[in-house]
Amino acid sequence: xxxxxxxxxxxxxxxxxxxxxxxxxxxxxxxxxxxxxxxxxxxxxxxxxxxxxxxxxxxxxxxxxxxxxxxxxxxxxxxxxxxxxxxxxxxxxxxxxxxxxxxxxxxxxxxxxxxxxxxxxxxxxxxxxxxxxxxxxxxxxxxxxxxxxxxxxxxxxxxxxxxxxxxxxxxxxxxxxxxxxxxxxxxxxxxxxxxxxxxxxxxxxxxxxxxxxxxxxxxxxxxxxxxxxxxxxxxxxxxxxxxxxxxxxxxxxxxxxxxxxxxxxxxxxxxxxxxxxxxxxxxxxxxxxxxxxxxxxxxxxxxxxxxxxxxxxxxxxxxxxxxxxxxxxxxxxxxxxxxxxxxxxxxxxxxxxxxxxxxxxxxxxxx
Numbered sequence: 001x002x003x004x005x006x007x008x009x010x011x012x013x014x015x016x017x018x019x020x021x022x023x024x025x026x027x028x029x030x031x032x033x034x035x036x037x038x039x040x041x042x043x044x045x046x047x048x049x050x051x052x053x054x055x056x057x058x059x060x061x062x063x064x065x066x067x068x069x070x071x072x073x074x075x076x077x078x079x080x081x082x083x084x085x086x087x088x089x090x091x092x093x094x095x096x097x098x099x100x101x102x103x104x105x106x107x108x109x110x111x112x113x114x115x116x117x118x119x120x121x122x123x124x125x126x127x128x129x130x131x132x133x134x135x136x137x138x139x140x141x142x143x144x145x146x147x148x149x150x151x152x153x154x155x156x157x158x159x160x161x162x163x164x165x166x167x168x169x170x171x172x173x174x175x176x177x178x179x180x181x182x183x184x185x186x187x188x189x190x191x192x193x194x195x196x197x198x199x200x201x202x203x204x205x206x207x208x209x210x211x212x213x214x215x216x217x218x219x220x221x222x223x224x225x226x227x228x229x230x231x232x233x234x235x236x237x238x239x240x241x242x243x244x245x246x247x248x249x250x251x252x253x254x255x256x257x258x259x260x261x262x263x264x265x266x267x268x269x270x271x272x273x274x275x276x277x278x279x280x281x282x283x284x285x286x287x288x289x290x291x292x293x294x295x296x297x298x299x300x301x302x303x304x305x306x307x308x309x310x311x312x313x314x315x316x317x318x319x320x321x322x323x324x325x326x327x328x329x330x331x332x333x334x335x336x337x338x339x340x341x342x343x344x345x346x347x348x349x350x351x352x353x354x355x356x357x358x359x360x361x362x363x364x365x366x367x
Contacts, residue, residue, distance in 0.1 A: 006029075012035050021121070023061060028345070033064065033087075034361075037069070088181065090119065096131050114190060117180045117190050118191075119195065123196065137163040142157070147160075149227050168204050242285070244274070256297070262284035
């Protein structure tokens with residue numbers, strides 16, 4: 001049984017951020033009911049589909065039970081009250097004020113169930129100048145300065161090519177819910193937990209992305225943005241990523257590349273020397289990497305314990321030997337959609353294992 005066995009979750013959310021948070025709780029053993037409107041979750045029809053269901057929908061809703069309820073109809077509110085009374089946790093990611101307009105605000109639900117943990121996910125927060133904006137991942141990337149960081153040496157900002165802050169928000173919400181459940185064990189009382197995508201994005205981005213802005217009076221010497229240090233390296237038959245920030249890592253990289261003469265200059269032995277001679281070092285590394293196949297480079301990286309790895313594409317990820325060894329990808333039997341690959345829950349618990357072979361996403365009556 002998972003660490004959250006016995007916890008009951010009512011998931012009203014749609015798209016990715018809320019459903020993925022509920023999905024993580026389900027992976028950890030919670031009993032999750034996904035409550036959908038008669039129209040269903042819009043993400044059901046987004047992206048690659050089979051048998052009327054999208055891969056995204058299965059990925060974030062696997063292992064949940066399902067029920068349809070039109071909360072705009074007051075006749076359904078008695079059933080909703082029963083579900084709220086049953087639940088330990090409620091997750092919603094509607095625009096601010098939506099549940100109040102339905103006559104079902106947090107305060108009313110807390111009267112029905114004082115132990116309820118209500119998790120409200122919004123784009124920009126429950127109030128403020130942006131509160132009424134509809135929020136999807138790209139606009140949060142833009143507002144949080146992440147797009148600006150992707151520019152690197154180029155002048156134009158760029159989007160990250162994944163729903164990074166939908167997923168960061170989901171993980172943040174799942175952690176906050178479990179923290180609130182732990183607090184309830186101490187106090188006996190539930191509470192409202194609010195997670196704004198913008199807040200999660202700024203916190204996620206801050207660590208290295210804003211180090212030049214960390215000191216109120218300015219740093220002693222501004223540093224190039226962290227993103228400028230990153231690049232991929234072309235091999236004979238593909239690409240690799242590598243790094244050598246610490247001296248021991250540079251020695252391992254030099255070993256992995258067979259101690260080439262081009263990297264033997266003692267000036268490269270220290271971080272200060274490497275930084276002062278960065279163009280020469282980068283050119284030398286690039287020339288050595290280009291002489292080798294990806295397999296040859298990977299042999300050297302693993303033998304020497306260097307910082308480096310193959311750049312997988314979508315297809316090679318499925319057969320990457322470490323991904324296969326870790327069992328990162330499992331299959332869900334999704335009925336008429338057939339077998340659907342999803343990512344295994346990434347955490348391993350020694351005593352209360354998470355679900356490794358999740359059940360299907362809910363397919364509700366009429367779908």
